[in-house]
Amino acid sequence: MPVATSTVQSPKTWLDDQEAYYDEEAERLSNVIDETLKQESLKRKEQSKREVKVLLLGQSESGKSTLHKQFQLLYASQALEIERPSWRTAVYLNVIRAVRAIFEGLDGGISQATEERSREPSISYDNGDDIVRLQARLLPLLAAEATIASELNGGFTGRASLYVRTGWQTWVSSGRPKGDSTTNTTSDITSMAVAILRHAQDDIEALWRNPLVCELAGLRKLGLEESAPFFLNNLSRILEDSYLPTIDDILNTRIQTLGVVEHILPLRRGSEEILWRMYDVGGARSQRNAWIPYFDDATAIIFLAPISAFDQHLEENPKVNRIEDSLQLFSAICSNKLLKGASLILLLNKVDVLKQKLESGTRVLKYIPSYGKRRNNYESVAEYFRVHFKQIHHRSDSGGRGLYTHFTTMVVWDMNALLFHLLMLE
Ligand SMILES: Nc1nc2c(ncn2[C@@H]2O[C@H](COP(=O)(O)OP(=O)(O)OP(=O)(O)O)[C@@H](O)[C@H]2O)c(=O)[nH]1
């Protein structure tokens, strides 16, 4: 007798169906997730095609922020135009810093001067009392430096006279009427700075005209920053009522970068718009660890080395020659594994300063013994440094990359060709 088949499913079969159902559902979900991830990855790829990540690297005062200003001038001039009035305070601060640097260079005025008189008989100058008198009269100006810098820093009180944090333009220009980018209505701090400077104008000019100061500045024995003569020579223009910083003023203004600052520039190449994420870093030794998190995915490194600095030492370590530091840093950047996919561009900067130094008789051999018997003219010196950097690249490059090298003077407004070239590189 045939066994009657039951229409009721056994519990095992029912469980099997449930399992099959869950398997199907899991597969469907997994496919959805895969597809979503694929789409996201495609979207990211598409986006990154239109994005370029450029790191501006180099020691402090190599010209990184100045290069960023050049990019702004060419590709985001409107933003710079809006910021223009707020640069007044930074310019005033640069003037005060130049005055302080003169006194520091003279070692408080007289002791160095007396020494210089015996060492440099050619220097004729007025009684050193003049400098002491001027220093006493300029004390209130020097005392105001920290207050102005702290305002620019948004209250940061560290080495206040040196650092200025990102975004300072916003709080400095807060006194300006909304929407008005051209008038000189100023914040309290700008008014204070200009009032103090006008009060001190005659004394600053007398100091800058003082024969000893002139001679020592000419011989580069005061250790002034590059921009100091520029601002001191332009004092009466800078202190006019209608003063609005010019492009030259902005390019020459020194503001030390703190940390890493991201700038986004939408650049056009043909019909394509490319977003440049440009990272401008603080170049002092104490700040270099902060660069590392930005190394991932960098498209290009623009490395700046001031080749005029052969006779200077690091502010953060007076035993280290600045060219030596630049070479070491460049070697570390070339050999860094995280950066091996990035294009390398080397800008040998401050050509104008190098030429001035050589013309005024500064000898490279005195500071760099390996310079040997080569001629002490611009062509030989520039070539010597170019070859040195090239050799470092050859020895330490981790990615088998080419090296694009340019000589630059970053404060001169003729960078269109170079910037255009850089734009085409990525
Ligand atoms: N004469 C001259 N001055 C330059 C040149 N490049 C930069 N400077 C000046 O050098 C000073 C330092 O330049 P910055 O661009 O602030 O240097 P940085 O590399 O950003 O320095 P940190 O922010 O400290 O890392 C500024 O006063 C610039 O105007 C140049 O080619 N020639």
Ligand SMILES: [Mg+2]
């Ligand atoms: Mg900077």
